[in-house]
Amino acid sequence: MHRILRKEDLTPSVHLLEIEAPAIARKAKAGQFVMVRLDEAGERIPLTLADWAPQAGSITLVFLEVGRETNMLAKLCAGDYLTDVAGPLGQPTHIEKFGTVVCVGGGVGVAAIAPIARSMNEAGNRVVSIMGARSSNLLFWEDRLKSVSHEFIVITDDGSHGRHGVVTQPLKEVLERAPGPDRVIAIGPAVMMKFCALTARPFSVKTIVSLNPIMVDGTGMCGSCRVSVAGQTRFACLDGPDFDAQDVDWDLLLNRLRTYADKEKQALEMWRRQCASAPAREGESSGHAQG
Amino acid sequence: MPRVDTHREPMPKLEPSARRETFEEVAVGYEQATAEHEASRCILCPRQPCVGGCPVGVDIPQFVKALREKDMPAAVRILKSKNSLPGICGRVCPQESQCERQCVIGKLGAPIAIGRLERYVADWEMAHGPVAAAAPTSSQPSGKRVAVVGSGPAGLTASADLAKSGHQVTIFESLHTPGGVLAYGIPEFRLPQRIVKTEVEYVCSLGVEMRLNWVVGKTITIDEILSDGYQAVFLGTGAGLPQFLNLPGENYGGIYSSNEFLTRINLMKAYLFPSYRTPINIGQVVAVIGGGNVAMDSARCALRSGAREVYLVYRRSRTEMPAREEEIENALEEGVIFKLLTNPRKFLGNDQGQVTGMECVEMELGEPDQSGRRRPVVKPGSEFVMKVDTVVVAVGTTPHPLVPSTTPGLTVSAHGTIAADEGSGQTTRPAVWAGGDATTGSATVISAMGAGRRAAAAIDHYLRKGTGG
Numbered sequence: 001m002h003r004i005l006r007k008e009d010l011t012p013s014v015h016l017l018e019i020e021a022p023a024i025a026r027k028a029k030a031g032q033f034v035m036v037r038l039d040e041a042g043e044r045i046p047l048t049l050a051d052w053a054p055q056a057g058s059i060t061l062v063f064l065e066v067g068r069e070t071n072m073l074a075k076l077c078a079g080d081y082l083t084d085v086a087g088p089l090g091q092p093t094h095i096e097k098f099g100t101v102v103c104v105g106g107g108v109g110v111a112a113i114a115p116i117a118r119s120m121n122e123a124g125n126r127v128v129s130i131m132g133a134r135s136s137n138l139l140f141w142e143d144r145l146k147s148v149s150h151e152f153i154v155i156t157d158d159g160s161h162g163r164h165g166v167v168t169q170p171l172k173e174v175l176e177r178a179p180g181p182d183r184v185i186a187i188g189p190a191v192m193m194k195f196c197a198l199t200a201r202p203f204s205v206k207t208i209v210s211l212n213p214i215m216v217d218g219t220g221m222c223g224s225c226r227v228s229v230a231g232q233t234r235f236a237c238l239d240g241p242d243f244d245a246q247d248v249d250w251d252l253l254l255n256r257l258r259t260y261a262d263k264e265k266q267a268l269e270m271w272r273r274q275c276a277s278a279p280a281r282e283g284e285s286s287g288h289a290q291g
Numbered sequence: 292m293p294r295v296d297t298h299r300e301p302m303p304k305l306e307p308s309a310r311r312e313t314f315e316e317v318a319v320g321y322e323q324a325t326a327e328h329e330a331s332r333c334i335l336c337p338r339q340p341c342v343g344g345c346p347v348g349v350d351i352p353q354f355v356k357a358l359r360e361k362d363m364p365a366a367v368r369i370l371k372s373k374n375s376l377p378g379i380c381g382r383v384c385p386q387e388s389q390c391e392r393q394c395v396i397g398k399l400g401a402p403i404a405i406g407r408l409e410r411y412v413a414d415w416e417m418a419h420g421p422v423a424a425a426a427p428t429s430s431q432p433s434g435k436r437v438a439v440v441g442s443g444p445a446g447l448t449a450s451a452d453l454a455k456s457g458h459q460v461t462i463f464e465s466l467h468t469p470g471g472v473l474a475y476g477i478p479e480f481r482l483p484q485r486i487v488k489t490e491v492e493y494v495c496s497l498g499v500e501m502r503l504n505w506v507v508g509k510t511i512t513i514d515e516i517l518s519d520g521y522q523a524v525f526l527g528t529g530a531g532l533p534q535f536l537n538l539p540g541e542n543y544g545g546i547y548s549s550n551e552f553l554t555r556i557n558l559m560k561a562y563l564f565p566s567y568r569t570p571i572n573i574g575q576v577v578a579v580i581g582g583g584n585v586a587m588d589s590a591r592c593a594l595r596s597g598a599r600e601v602y603l604v605y606r607r608s609r610t611e612m613p614a615r616e617e618e619i620e621n622a623l624e625e626g627v628i629f630k631l632l633t634n635p636r637k638f639l640g641n642d643q644g645q646v647t648g649m650e651c652v653e654m655e656l657g658e659p660d661q662s663g664r665r666r667p668v669v670k671p672g673s674e675f676v677m678k679v680d681t682v683v684v685a686v687g688t689t690p691h692p693l694v695p696s697t698t699p700g701l702t703v704s705a706h707g708t709i710a711a712d713e714g715s716g717q718t719t720r721p722a723v724w725a726g727g728d729a730t731t732g733s734a735t736v737i738s739a740m741g742a743g744r745r746a747a748a749a750i751d752h753y754l755r756k757g758t759g760g
Contacts, residue, residue, distance in 0.1 A: 023510050037467055043559070043568045044467075069568060084467040086504035216559065216569070219465050219506055220691060221475075221531045222551035226542055233535065233542060238693075252542055255644025259544040263570035270565055 001081045005058055010140035013065045014108055015074050016050070017082075022057030024049075024087045030115040031093030031210065031242055034059065035218035036073075037084035043069050046215045046237070048187075049088060050111035059085075062111030062140075068267040089218050090241045093208070097124040099182035102174055103149070104130045104167050104196055106188025110141050112210060113187045118148040120185075126150045128181065130170050132188070136161035167192060168199040175203040183208070186245065190253055197245035207245040211236045213256055228252050297400020300329040302407055307624040311594050314479040314562060317621060318382070326411040330359035333403050336395050341405060344393035346741030347448070349373045351390060351405055358408060366412045367422040374409075375451035375494055376444065376740065378417065378486040381410025383477060384737045385615050417489055421496075430457035435754040438463060438521040439499075440507045440694060443471020444736040445727030446527030447494050448743035449750075453525075454497035456751045461521070463505040468558060471529050472728075473736070475558040476550070478588050480595070481618075484557075508693035513701075513723060523722050523750045526709060527743060530688045530728035536580070540638030541684070545572055545646040549585045549685035556592045574680020575599040578649055579627075580635060581685030582612040587619065589683040590627045601627050602677070606634040606654050611664045632656070632667065636674070638682065649677045690729045698723070708732055716746030724750055 006018040024034060033048045051060035065074050076082075093116050101120045105113030110131055121127045129149035133139045134157045146152040153170045154162030163170065167188070174181060184207040186196035193209040200207040213225040213236050220238035227236050228249035234240065303319040310317060321329065333355045341351045350369050357366035370377050386392075386406035394402035416422055435458045439446045442464040450460045468474045470487045495501055505511060513524055533548035535541055547555075552571070555561040559569035577593040579586050582605035593601045603622065605612060608631050612619060623629070632654040639648035653673035656665035695703045700720040702710040709718055709725040716724040726742030728734055 023505070027510060041560075041567045068565075084504050086465065086467070086506055087509065089506065089509055216551055216554055217466065217475075219509075220693065221533070222554050223533045223535065223548040224551045226535075228542060233537075252644065256542070256544055258643065259572065259645075260570045263564065263572070267565045267568065267570070 001083060002085045004076055004078050004080050004082065007076065007078050010062065011138050013074075014062060014111075014138065014140055015065070016060060016062050016111075017073070017076065018058050018060045019082060019085060020057060021059045021085050021087075022054075024085065025052045025054045025057050025059050028052035028054075028059060028088040029092035030095065030119040031112075032088035032090050033218070033241065034061070034085050034087030034089060035215070036061070036082055038069065038072055038076075039083050042072075042083065044084075044216055044218065045069050046089075046212070046218050048112040048210070049115065051115060062108060064108040067264045068271040071268065071271055086218065090237060091239065093119070093185070093210075093242050095119045095123050100126040100128060100179075102128045102130065102171065102181045102184045103145075104132075104171055104184065104186040104188070104192075105145065106132045106167055106186075106192040107134070107138065109188030109192070109210075110139075110145060113185065114141055114145050114148070116185055116187075117145060121148045121150075128174055129153070130155065130167050130174070131162075132156065132167035132192075134158065166195075168195050171196060172199050175200060175205065181205060184245075185209075190250065190257060193245065194248075194250040194254075197248065197250070201246060208242050209245040209248065210241045211243060211248065211253060212241070213253060214259060227256075295334060295396060295399055296332045297396065299332070299401035299404045300325040300407075302404075304621075307626070310480070310625050314595055316483050317480050320414055321407055321411045326408060327359050327361070329404050330355045330408055332396060333359075334396065338395075340393035340395065341390040341403075344390040346389065346737050347374050347744050349390075349409070354412060355403065355405070355408055358412060363412065363415050363419070364422045367416045368424060370409060370412050371422075371424075371493075374740070375448060376490045377409050378413035378490055379444070379473060379482060380737055380740070381406050381408075381413050382482050382486070383473075385735055387616070389737065413486075413490075417486070421493070430455070432459070433457040433754060435459065435523070436461065436521045437523045437525065437750060437754075438516045439525045439527060440513075441465075441471055441527040441529055441727075441729075442469040442491070442501065443473060443527055443529050443727065443739065445529070445729070445739040445743035445746075446471065446525065447491065448740040449525045449527060449726070449747040450499045451494045451497055452744055452747035453750060454494075454499050456747070458751070458754060459498070459500075461500045461502060463507050463511070463516075464501065464503050465506040466558070467503055469501055469503065471527075472531075475554045476585065476588070478553065478557050478592050480591065481588065506693070508697040513694065513698040513720075517722060522754055523724065525716070525743070525746050525750060526694060526718070526723065526725035526729055527727045527739070528691055528694050528709075528725075528729040529739075530733045531691045532689045532707070533684070534687045534689060535684055536635065536686060538635060538637050540640055540646070543638055543640040543646040544644055545574065545680060546638060546682040546684065549579075549581070549589045549683050550688060552589050552683045553585070553592065556596065562592075562596050571596070572681060573598050576602070576679045577681040577683065578602045578604050578630075578635075578677060578679045579683045579685055580604045581687075582607065582614060583685065583687070584614045584618055586683075586685035587614045587622045587627075589685050590622055591625055593681070593683065594625055594627065598681070602630050602679075603627050604630045604633050604635065604649075604651070604677075606632065606667045607664065608632055608656060630677075634667065634669070639676070646679065646682055649679050649682065651675055651677055688728075688733050690732065706732060714745060715749035716742055717749060722753075
């Protein structure tokens, strides 16, 4: 059992949980993830490590409410418990002094790119961060990402904050500079990462993405997270989640991400009906009781 | 002397027609009268070859004798002094190729149903409450700590033996439920989870500490364990890495490894979706590829999860199938359709990337290969397409690379198995032993238990002698 030390609503649909997990906090590195199971009936879901504090013995997870599981997770409060947290899993992001590194974070991917930008900065790189979201009310950690970046660009689809447009536009501009950047890391929705890969392709700069396929165990046991990279089947949980963006079969990833779309919709509707008929009392968490 | 009774008591089973609706255990178990009658068939022959056929050396004639004398606590004590997981072994051991194969009655008729009697004794204890051990099981505390990696059959057996020898044991298990393959792999209808839970609790009651969600190689390494006050390590990490066929289209949605399929169903209870929240897609027509016990388990899970037709696609003939005869019979009774001498060539999918079919070829048997089985060869011009909605690839697993890749000094074979002495389980890394599927590749529960026992004896010897403890 892992106690939730702190909960913060970063946006109405993006939440932060700081969780007691000393063994994981000791070993965590930028780019790794944990598997979380909320309660006995819960799914095992992968969540990227957004931060960790070895001294305090805690890890920080940031997630977007998308399906039933993350909606249930969002109901938890400080003092509640997560039944299982395992990690840190996956290969850490390759950090070294490359020169100039562009860190692109889209949507909830900002939480995953932030520790990488920080590590790249600490390794002596010049960090150019590009942060994007659909709208200003979905932006979070702007100051945090800015504080570890030498150059910082924020952009929204609707122009409600920062520049107006999508992340590939400023990415292209940075790539066109002379000298150009030495490495690009892009983390966000699969479609965003796919277009970052396409944008970077003509510039032959190494571009890394962090893939987010469906997982069950997260330790290499099931093969649910298999992706095709340079024509080879790889397990994202074991060999990744970071891969060379130019080698990824994006259509396969997007198709596999849709595998349970119908079931997820059914589950979310059921959960919403349950919430509507039995609303949680104010200030009380309903997560465990609903399990 | 009465004539030898050569007819064994049949195992009562759920009606095949009822099984499609339920994950309840198929084999119901003996009643007291049938168990006692079956036990009475044993002639208590002095050479007791059955004991030699048991990888953990259970004193079979003695527990059978106690059973027929209605001294159940004695039967429990005799059984558990050698086997910490009797309820599990009574259900999933291939007794027909081990103890029962050696039974002298087997030369005249049906051998004594040792496995079923073992199960009866274990179930009796579960129903009547724990039987106190006859003698104190624990030796003097040795003050030594041993880390066991993995809580499958090898790890549980090694842990129980080491704890009984007075060592302080900690199990590091990567999943959220103990049991390894017993928890994620073997389905409820063959091995109910309450049996695994009870026998894991028994091992823990010997003083073994269970740490769940500890992924060794990630959360902690073997080096860190050894520098953290543990004097020895046993690796019972199993063979958990799924193999695929490497055929075109194998990554379409709806194609599962047997590990994923069984984990979703057994460990995560996807058959109870949406109350349990892990989903699984099981279409109208399911094809399971493979001919082992895991393929049978997958096919039978698919039938119980609402598939209309379940095909078992195997490239050799029924004679070469590695699955237990009993499991093949159960699968056939339940309506699994065997497509033998058939091999997939590629998978077909729709524009959503979901599998819709499987291009196959027919095979015929040629000359024997290295395994001694006749090698299947493609029948020219035999290509055909099977329409399927779900595919389960059950063609084996190999040992997981996580521990070897993070443990300097640990030698691994070309097949990924950890190199270890066959007798003691000693690896190439000092203070580290290994056993079970991690060293042999995918095998049986009982052979893993045997390896766990031998390694525990070697570790005990090392700890008592090694540093003057």
